[in-house]
Amino acid sequence: MVLRRPIQRASLRVRFNSTAPDNAPKASDNEIWLRKLSNNRKLAHAPEVSQKIQPASSSQDHRNRFEIISTPPDTSFIGVKAPLSEFTSLSHIQSNNQRHAQAKKFVDVRILKCRSGQGGDGAVSFFRDAGRAIGPPDGGDGGDGGSVFVQAIEGLNSLAKLKTSYIAEDGANGAAKQLDGARGKDVLISVPVGTVVKWCLNPSAVRSFIEKFKNRGTVNLRQLLEQNKVSLQCTGRFEMDQKPSFIQLFRESYEAGEGWHFKGKDEEYHLEKNWFKQLKEKVSIYDLELASSELSADKFPLLGIDLDKPSDRPICLVKGGKGGLGNMHFLTNLIRNPRFSKMGRSGLEQFFMFELKSLADIGLVGLPNAGKSTILNKISKARPKIGHWEFTTTHPSIGTFNVGAEGFGFTVADIPGIIKDASKDKGMGLEFLRHIQRSKGWTIVVSLEREDPLADLQLLISELGGMEEVARKNVLVVCNKADIEPHNPQSLDKFLDVQGFCETQNWDIIPISALKGENIDLLIEKMARCAETSAT
Ligand SMILES: Nc1nc2c(ncn2[C@@H]2O[C@H](COP(=O)(O)OP(=O)(O)OP(=O)(O)O)[C@@H](O)[C@H]2O)c(=O)[nH]1
Numbered sequence: 001m002v003l004r005r006p007i008q009r010a011s012l013r014v015r016f017n018s019t020a021p022d023n024a025p026k027a028s029d030n031e032i033w034l035r036k037l038s039n040n041r042k043l044a045h046a047p048e049v050s051q052k053i054q055p056a057s058s059s060q061d062h063r064n065r066f067e068i069i070s071t072p073p074d075t076s077f078i079g080v081k082a083p084l085s086e087f088t089s090l091s092h093i094q095s096n097n098q099r100h101a102q103a104k105k106f107v108d109v110r111i112l113k114c115r116s117g118q119g120g121d122g123a124v125s126f127f128r129d130a131g132r133a134i135g136p137p138d139g140g141d142g143g144d145g146g147s148v149f150v151q152a153i154e155g156l157n158s159l160a161k162l163k164t165s166y167i168a169e170d171g172a173n174g175a176a177k178q179l180d181g182a183r184g185k186d187v188l189i190s191v192p193v194g195t196v197v198k199w200c201l202n203p204s205a206v207r208s209f210i211e212k213f214k215n216r217g218t219v220n221l222r223q224l225l226e227q228n229k230v231s232l233q234c235t236g237r238f239e240m241d242q243k244p245s246f247i248q249l250f251r252e253s254y255e256a257g258e259g260w261h262f263k264g265k266d267e268e269y270h271l272e273k274n275w276f277k278q279l280k281e282k283v284s285i286y287d288l289e290l291a292s293s294e295l296s297a298d299k300f301p302l303l304g305i306d307l308d309k310p311s312d313r314p315i316c317l318v319k320g321g322k323g324g325l326g327n328m329h330f331l332t333n334l335i336r337n338p339r340f341s342k343m344g345r346s347g348l349e350q351f352f353m354f355e356l357k358s359l360a361d362i363g364l365v366g367l368p369n370a371g372k373s374t375i376l377n378k379i380s381k382a383r384p385k386i387g388h389w390e391f392t393t394t395h396p397s398i399g400t401f402n403v404g405a406e407g408f409g410f411t412v413a414d415i416p417g418i419i420k421d422a423s424k425d426k427g428m429g430l431e432f433l434r435h436i437q438r439s440k441g442w443t444i445v446v447s448l449e450r451e452d453p454l455a456d457l458q459l460l461i462s463e464l465g466g467m468e469e470v471a472r473k474n475v476l477v478v479c480n481k482a483d484i485e486p487h488n489p490q491s492l493d494k495f496l497d498v499q500g501f502c503e504t505q506n507w508d509i510i511p512i513s514a515l516k517g518e519n520i521d522l523l524i525e526k527m528a529r530c531a532e533t534s535a536t
Pocket residue numbers: 366367368369370371372373374375385386387388389390391392393394415416417418480481482483484512513514515516
C-alpha cells in the first residue's frame with residue numbers, strides 16, 4: 001500500500017503571503033510521515049524490474065500456446081512462453097506486400113503505440129517576503145502524468161481512423177508558493193464495439209527479428225512467428241492463483257532512494273551528510289511503495305480485453321507516472337533548508353494490437369466464387385459487390401435481416417473466399433477468420449458447378465482448423481448453383497455425396513440457386529436456426 005503524503009493541501013493554487021493560509025506540512029508532520037515509512041520497511045520489498053522478451057526456438061507442439069515455465073516462490077512472477085504470433089499481427093508485418101495491401105483497404109487490425117505521461121518534478125523553493133529573506137520550504141509537488149484509455153462506442157465500424165501513436169501529456173513541475181504542477185491530460189482512444197485489444201510486441205523489434213532469418217533462405221512468416229516464442233513475466237488473478245492471467249508490464253523509473261533533484265548544493269555535497277543519508281533511506285521506502293503500486297497498475301490481460309459491448313467507462317491501458325514531492329515535504333527539525341525535491345516517476349510506453357472482430361451471428365464461408373456474396377445479396381439488406389472474378393470480396397461485409405412476422409433478426413458476415421493452404425497464408429490468408437470466430441453458426445457454401453464439391457467442403461473444413469474446430473459451431477452446408485445442369489445425374493450425385501457426409505456429422509444441408517433465387521426462403525429459415533443456438 002502506498003502511504004499518502006502527510007498532509008493533503010486543500011487547494012492547488014495557494015498564494016503564500018501574510019494573509020493566505022499556509023498549507024505546507026509542518027516539520028512535525030514530515031517527521032511522523034518519515035517515521036511511518038521506517039516502520040513500513042519490512043513490508044516493502046524491491047520488485048524485480050525486468051521483462052525480457054527474447055524470441056527463442058521452440059518445439060512444433062502448438063497445442064499449448066501458453067506454456068508456464070516458472071512460478072512463484074522461485075520467481076516473483078509466473079514465467080510464460082508463447083508463440084510470437086500471439087503478440088504481433090501477420091498482416092501488419094506484411095504491410096509492404098501488394099496482396100495484403102489490397103486487403104488493408106478494410107482496416108480490421110492496427111498496432112498502436114501508447115505512452116502515458118511522466119510525472120512532473122517536485123519544486124525546490126523557499127518562502128520569501130519583505131520581512132524574511134529566506135523562509136520555510138514551499139516547493140510544490142509535480143503533477144501526475146496523463147494516462148491512455150480505450151473505450152468502445154456505438155456508431156464506429158472501422159479502425160482506419162485510429163492514429164499510430166497515442167501519447168498522454170506529462171505532468172507539470174511543481175512551483176514555488178506551494179503550487180502543485182497541473183496533471184497531464186489523458187488521452188482517450190475510441191474504437192468500434194467488437195474490438196479486441198491485446199498487448200503486443202514492438203513491431204520494429206519483430207521486423208528486425210525476422211530480418212535475421214531472411215539471409216537463411218525462403219522464410220514462411222507464419223511458421224516463423226509460430227515456431228519462435230516470447231518469454232513473458234505474468235501474474236495470476238489472485239495472489240495464490242498461479243494461473244497466468246495478466247502480463248506484467250515494467251516502466252523504467254529511478255531506483256528506490258534515487259531520483260533526487262538538487263538545487264544550490266549538488267548531490268555529492270548531500271551524500272556526505274549523515275542527515276541526508278538517513279532521509280534517503282527512509283524515502284527509498286516511499287519509492288518502493290510507489291514502484292509496487294505501479295506494478296499492480298501496470299498489468300494487461302494475457303488474452304486481451306474483448307470490447308464486445310459499449311464500455312461503461314474508459315479502460316486504462318497505460319497509467320501516468322506519479323508527480324515528485326516538492327521540498328516542503330523534507331522539512332524536519334534537523335533539516336531546516338532542504339535544497340532538494342523528488343523527480344516525477346516515468347510514464348509507460350507499450351504497444352497494443354487492436355483487432356476488430358465482427359459480432360455477426362453467422363459466418364458465411366466458402367471457396368472463392370462459390371456465390372457467397374450473391375447469397376448475402378439475396379437474403380439481406382446488404383449489397384456487397386458481386387462479380388464473376390475470384391476475390392470479389394476483399395473485406396468482410398455484414399448483412400442484417402429479419403425472419404417471420406416476429407422479426408427474429410440475425411446478422412451474417414461474408415468474408416473473402418478461402419483457398420487451399422490459406423492457413424499457410426496463401427490467397428488472402430486466414431486474417432479474416434477473426435470476423436467469424438465469434439459467430440454461433442457457420443454457413444459453408446460449396447458450388448455444384450465444381451468438379452468435386454465434397455472435396456471442396458473437406459478442404460474448407462481443414463483450412464478452418466479441422467473437424468474439431470468446425471464442430472464447435474452450428475453448421476449449415478449450402479450447395480449453391482443448383483441451377484447449372486439440374487437434370488444431369490452427375491450434378492445430383494455431387495449433391496448426394498455432400499449430403500451423405502453432412503448426415504454423418506449431423507449437419508443441416510440445402511441445395512439452392514442464389515442467382516435464380518431458388519430455395520432462398522428455406523435457406524433463410526435454416527440460417528435462422530443456425531444462428532439461434534450454439535452447438536456447444
Ligand atoms: N449459375 C449460377 N451462378 C451463380 C450463382 N450464385 C452466384 N453465381 C455467380 O458466381 C459468381 C461468383 O459469385 P459471388 O457471389 O461473387 O461469389 P463469392 O463466393 O462471393 O466470391 P468471392 O468474393 O471471390 O469469395 C458470379 O458470377 C455470380 O453471378 C448461382 O446460384 N448460379
